[in-house]
Amino acid sequence: MLELLKILQELLNLVFFLFGIFVVFAYLALAVISAFALIHYMRKNSFVDYNKILSSPFAPSVSVIAPAFNEGKTIIDNVHALLHLYYQDYDILIVNDGSKDDTLSKLIESFSLKKVTYAVDFRLEHKEIIGIYKSTNQSFGMLTVIDKRNGGKADALNAGINVSRKDVFVVIDVDSILEQDALLRLAKPFLEQREKTVLTSGSVIRIANSCEIESGKIINVNYPKEYLAKFQVLEYNRSFLMGRMAWAKLNGLLLISGAMGMFNRDVIIDCGGYSTKTVGEDMELIVRVRRHMEEINQKYDVVYIPDPLCWTEVPTSLKILGNQRNRWTRGNMGTLFMHRKIFFNPQYGTMGMLGYPYWFIFEWLAPLMEFFGLIYFIFLAVVGASNWPFFLMLLTFVYSFAIVFSTWSILFEELTFDRYKKKTDLIKLFFTALIEPFLYHPLTVFWSLMGNYDYFRGKKTWGKMERHGFTHSA
Numbered sequence: 001m002l003e004l005l006k007i008l009q010e011l012l013n014l015v016f017f018l019f020g021i022f023v024v025f026a027y028l029a030l031a032v033i034s035a036f037a038l039i040h041y042m043r044k045n046s047f048v049d050y051n052k053i054l055s056s057p058f059a060p061s062v063s064v065i066a067p068a069f070n071e072g073k074t075i076i077d078n079v080h081a082l083l084h085l086y087y088q089d090y091d092i093l094i095v096n097d098g099s100k101d102d103t104l105s106k107l108i109e110s111f112s113l114k115k116v117t118y119a120v121d122f123r124l125e126h127k128e129i130i131g132i133y134k135s136t137n138q139s140f141g142m143l144t145v146i147d148k149r150n151g152g153k154a155d156a157l158n159a160g161i162n163v164s165r166k167d168v169f170v171v172i173d174v175d176s177i178l179e180q181d182a183l184l185r186l187a188k189p190f191l192e193q194r195e196k197t198v199l200t201s202g203s204v205i206r207i208a209n210s211c212e213i214e215s216g217k218i219i220n221v222n223y224p225k226e227y228l229a230k231f232q233v234l235e236y237n238r239s240f241l242m243g244r245m246a247w248a249k250l251n252g253l254l255l256i257s258g259a260m261g262m263f264n265r266d267v268i269i270d271c272g273g274y275s276t277k278t279v280g281e282d283m284e285l286i287v288r289v290r291r292h293m294e295e296i297n298q299k300y301d302v303v304y305i306p307d308p309l310c311w312t313e314v315p316t317s318l319k320i321l322g323n324q325r326n327r328w329t330r331g332n333m334g335t336l337f338m339h340r341k342i343f344f345n346p347q348y349g350t351m352g353m354l355g356y357p358y359w360f361i362f363e364w365l366a367p368l369m370e371f372f373g374l375i376y377f378i379f380l381a382v383v384g385a386s387n388w389p390f391f392l393m394l395l396t397f398v399y400s401f402a403i404v405f406s407t408w409s410i411l412f413e414e415l416t417f418d419r420y421k422k423k424t425d426l427i428k429l430f431f432t433a434l435i436e437p438f439l440y441h442p443l444t445v446f447w448s449l450m451g452n453y454d455y456f457r458g459k460k461t462w463g464k465m466e467r468h469g470f471t472h473s474a
Contacts, residue, residue: 009385016373020394023366024401026358031408033246038416041306050184053191054088060167060190062090062183062262065160066174067153072101074175074313076110081216082172083140087183091142093160094174098127098150107145112137118144124158124273127151132163153258154274154281161273164265171282173259175313177208177218182309186262189303199289200263201303202256204240206419207233208311218311223425226316230432231440237409241306241416248304252355254290254335256302258282260310267293278338279460280331287339287351294348308417322447329451330459332363367448399437406433 053059064082068075075094082092096104107113113133120129126148133145148159157171168190170183182203189201209229212220224230240257247253258281271289274281286302293300315321336359343360345352380386410429413419420426 009380012376013387016369016376017394019369020398023362026362027401027405030246031242031405033249034242035412037245037249038241038306038412042416048188050181050188051086053184053187054086056191058191059088060187062087062187063093063160063164063166063169063265064090064172064183065093065095065157065164065169066172067095067097067156067160068099068103068174069097069150069153069156070099070101070103071174072099072103072106075103075106077213077216078174078177079107079111079143079216081177083143084180084216085178085183086180087187089166090183091144091164091166093144093146093163095146095148095156095160097148097152097156104145104147108133111135111140111143111145113143113145118163120162122162123269124162126155126158126162129159152276154276154278157281158273158276161265161269167265168262169265169268170260170262171258172310173312176205176259177213177216177311178260179307179309179311180217182260183262185305185307185309189301189305190262190264193301196299196301197267197293198264198301198303199267199293200256200261200286201305202244202261203305203307203309204417205236205257205259206308206311207236207314209313209316211311221419221421223420223422223428224316227432228316228318228321228440229314230428231436232314233429234406234409234432234436235440237413238406241412242405242409244304245306247355247358248302250354251302251350252358253302253304254287254351254355254359255283256286256304257310259312278331278334279327280335283331284335284338287335287342287356290351291339291342291348294351306416308419318443322443322450325444325447326451326454329364329448330455332359333452333455336360336364367445368452370445371449402437402441403433406436 064085066078066082071078079092079094094107096107112135114136115131116134118132118134120132128149130147130149133147135141135143144163146159146163148156151159161169168187170186172178186201186203190198207224207229208218209224209226210222211218212222224233244253244255261282267289268285271285271292273285275284275288278284290300290302315324336356339356342348342352342356344357348356377386377391407430410426410433414426420429
């Protein structure tokens with residue numbers, strides 16, 4: 001019996017060790033690929049004149065769709081930002097998804113809105129539209145506000161797509177602030193690609209907490225004051241600059257952030273629009289549309305742009321951030337299980353052989369492995385069978401790798417877009433990287449575990465999200 005337990009222990013030690021080595025090499029590979037992709041992108045686009053897209057007759061017309069639920073604190077700032085985007089042919093659709101606060105009344109008062117009769121193409125299902133509003137002020141002629149019964153973000157997006165009459169649409173979180181040339185940069189891939197159908201283009205998301213806003217524009221980029229927001233700066237850098245950039249290069253990207261992305265309207269409608277059966281509608285849509293294109297053998301492209309075109313307010317309370325990460329986990333699991341046919345299926349190309357397995361292993365399985373590995377070590381320590389020298393060596397290696405990886409992401413940011421100009425901000429970034437593995441990472445693992453628990457017990461709700469609003473310049 002003791003011999004059997006010893007063999008089992010050695011087997012488990014080997015499993016956890018090999019999994020850790022696999023994780024390290026996978027992250028290193030993604031970092032190298034993203035570095036080359038970034039260099040190529042910077043060289044290719046360093047002399048591009050995006051203003052030429054403004055006058056191009058081939059530039060797609062764009063609808064910017066922003067669902068809003070209880071967004072009264074930031075809604076006016078964000079609409080003003082959208083009204084000042086550089087683009088020739090675009091409109092703005094704010095979808096008030098049954099807000100219980102003053103979101104709609106603020107919009108009506110600030111933009112002189114009146115209810116109008118409007119023809120809607122009901123090809124996608126959604127909750128009832130109560131009214132559609134247009135401004136009596138010609139300065140806000142491109143603004144349309146859709147007031148509908150609450151149905152969730154996916155339902156609101158489907159309503160916006162039905163009302164839209166443009167070639168492509170851009171989905172944004174209404175608490176986001178876009179760079180003025182965001183539409184130009186997102187539209188560029190739709191103009192360049194002739195051999196493939198461009199499904200969507202997305203970009204880097206940056207954190208607006210503590211930044212100064214004036215008339216809906218970022219005028220001063222500041223490193224966040226709140227520690228939870230500081231940790232998320234590092235997390236977003238790693239995810240967007242070093243993760244999604246590499247997966248786009250490998251043609252295995254499964255997610256365009258719900259905070260901002262431009263989509264081919266006709267293809268999205270043909271595929272049924274956003275699903276209201278999952279809380280991860282952004283990821284599920286990309287996987288479903290890519291799966292459809294693979295099954296009909298049509299060439300397509302999912303484009304990722306490393307430019308930081310969108311700024312968003314991130315949660316700064318443990319409860320709200322936990323709710324968000326819980327929902328992300330449940331959304332990821334829902335998509336992976338719903339489309340499990342793709343897993344290591346060569347019919348789906350890179351998505352099936354690399355993209356899906358990566359999301360399955362690293363986005364879903366890795367936190368579970370980490371948790372059970374900790375439980376396993378505690379058990380060994382209690383029974384006196386732990387190998388402390390090996391454990392301390394492994395812990396030092398993992399911590400060092402985490403620091404190096406975070407530092408690499410900071411270096412990517414500074415060598416490319418350099419948004420944090422103050423030297424003190426860089427010092428704070430490095431300090432945050434040093435303490436993140438001990439303070440923030442355990443929280444993300446815990447939230448992932450709770451997301452797994454809530455998914456298997458059938459929880460479908462989003463969880464409450466609150467906005468504090470942006471800092472305004474004097």
